[in-house]
Amino acid sequence: MTQSIVPSQSPEPEPERPLFHTGWLESYRPKTPEEKSAERRARWGEDAEPAESRTVDPTVWTDGEGSLRFSAAQRGRLGLIPKTEYRVEEVADGFVFRRVDPALTKVIVEPTSACNLNCRTCVRHSWDEPIGSMPFALFERLAEGLRAVPTLRTVAFWGLGEPLCHPDIVRMVELAHGLGARTELITNAMLLSRDMAEALILAGLDKIVVSVDGATPEVQADVRSGSSLEQARRNMLQLRHSRDELSRDNPEVAIEFVAMRRNLHELPSLRHLAYQIDARQIIVTGVLPYTPELVEETLYGYKAGTIAGTRSSWEPEIVLPLMDARHDALEPVVRLLEHTSSLSRIPRGRKGADGYCRFVGEGTAAVCWNGIVGPCIALMHSYTSYANGREKRMKRYDLGNVGDMPIGEIWAKEEYRAFRRHVLDFDFAPCTDCGGCELALSNEADCFGNTFPVCGDCLWAKGVIQCP
Numbered sequence: 001m002t003q004s005i006v007p008s009q010s011p012e013p014e015p016e017r018p019l020f021h022t023g024w025l026e027s028y029r030p031k032t033p034e035e036k037s038a039e040r041r042a043r044w045g046e047d048a049e050p051a052e053s054r055t056v057d058p059t060v061w062t063d064g065e066g067s068l069r070f071s072a073a074q075r076g077r078l079g080l081i082p083k084t085e086y087r088v089e090e091v092a093d094g095f096v097f098r099r100v101d102p103a104l105t106k107v108i109v110e111p112t113s114a115c116n117l118n119c120r121t122c123v124r125h126s127w128d129e130p131i132g133s134m135p136f137a138l139f140e141r142l143a144e145g146l147r148a149v150p151t152l153r154t155v156a157f158w159g160l161g162e163p164l165c166h167p168d169i170v171r172m173v174e175l176a177h178g179l180g181a182r183t184e185l186i187t188n189a190m191l192l193s194r195d196m197a198e199a200l201i202l203a204g205l206d207k208i209v210v211s212v213d214g215a216t217p218e219v220q221a222d223v224r225s226g227s228s229l230e231q232a233r234r235n236m237l238q239l240r241h242s243r244d245e246l247s248r249d250n251p252e253v254a255i256e257f258v259a260m261r262r263n264l265h266e267l268p269s270l271r272h273l274a275y276q277i278d279a280r281q282i283i284v285t286g287v288l289p290y291t292p293e294l295v296e297e298t299l300y301g302y303k304a305g306t307i308a309g310t311r312s313s314w315e316p317e318i319v320l321p322l323m324d325a326r327h328d329a330l331e332p333v334v335r336l337l338e339h340t341s342s343l344s345r346i347p348r349g350r351k352g353a354d355g356y357c358r359f360v361g362e363g364t365a366a367v368c369w370n371g372i373v374g375p376c377i378a379l380m381h382s383y384t385s386y387a388n389g390r391e392k393r394m395k396r397y398d399l400g401n402v403g404d405m406p407i408g409e410i411w412a413k414e415e416y417r418a419f420r421r422h423v424l425d426f427d428f429a430p431c432t433d434c435g436g437c438e439l440a441l442s443n444e445a446d447c448f449g450n451t452f453p454v455c456g457d458c459l460w461a462k463g464v465i466q467c468p
Contacts (some may be wrong), residue, residue, distance in 0.1 A: 110159025145406030177204030
């Protein structure tokens, strides 16, 4: 095949290539209306099997000696297995049982590390890992293992890619829903077409979180290159409309916003966007700088080294009443707290530890697109970050592969159990509190004698970065 060129005209420039390829999208062929109808009939016919139920009767009785008696279903659901250590904590209206070693309750699945955008905050600017997508057969192996985990509550689809770039994402949600788990997904919403929205609704998606880093088109495009705020808004409105058309309540909608100096002024406008798309939650998180340029965009600085709500012995305790979120009331409060405490509060770790990992504390595992299991998002990949302006090389933590071993067995490995105990005690060197040394340049060791992986300056554990 040849192409004629007119000498008097300048040749047209080649179309700009995306910085990160998206895999299957380059060769994607949209389905015909007939194919879509046949697929809907096959998937959502009357013979479709209902999802497994994982709910149990919450009522527990004591016997004649005052001992609690749990049914077999309750024991399975709550992970009450013989010779398991628990802690009892008194609260105002009773007491709470907590497992010393959390049960596996949530799995974050990274369907793909491919993405259709080039956000300035993305980890891809600091890694050299290959782009890949999870084969559906591998996800089926994961689901088979999850079926044997009675404490499973949630399967969340996200990671460091855009889940909707995966051609089998609807089947994945459907399979996870069939396990009786709550299903969640984080997306930039650019690929959320009407057909995709309908399919996710019918697949049983329980929650969708749309990533928005600007409430105006200019700021959104500046932070999330390749994104259109208006297109994302239209797609989310279509999701709302499809939900109404199908007479479904799912999925609930949330907004996630990465707060930086360049977009902080956009925060008040998020409420209007939330009303438009029926978002019931707005999650504001800090930014982990993956490039030196992003260091100046952070909003935490010296507070990253202090767990929220803590104070030194030289500072007075500040007790505040409930008050309206008005500018005239909050501005003086912010000035009061400026040099004494943070504005947010997260749970304190065991033994008064200066850090708390929600991933470990809430029984979460993260599964990379290639099946490798890590304990959290921060250790799912290897990359470079610049928290507090210090270059740090992060090495991924590989605890096993769901293609080789059921995830329940990986969770029960002694290495994984020991890591969870260590993280819950959080006896790591407080790297974010000091000027730093050569040990702080990686996560392989710290000055307390801990070895890989060390978590002393993890911004998730400090409450700076929040995940849904």
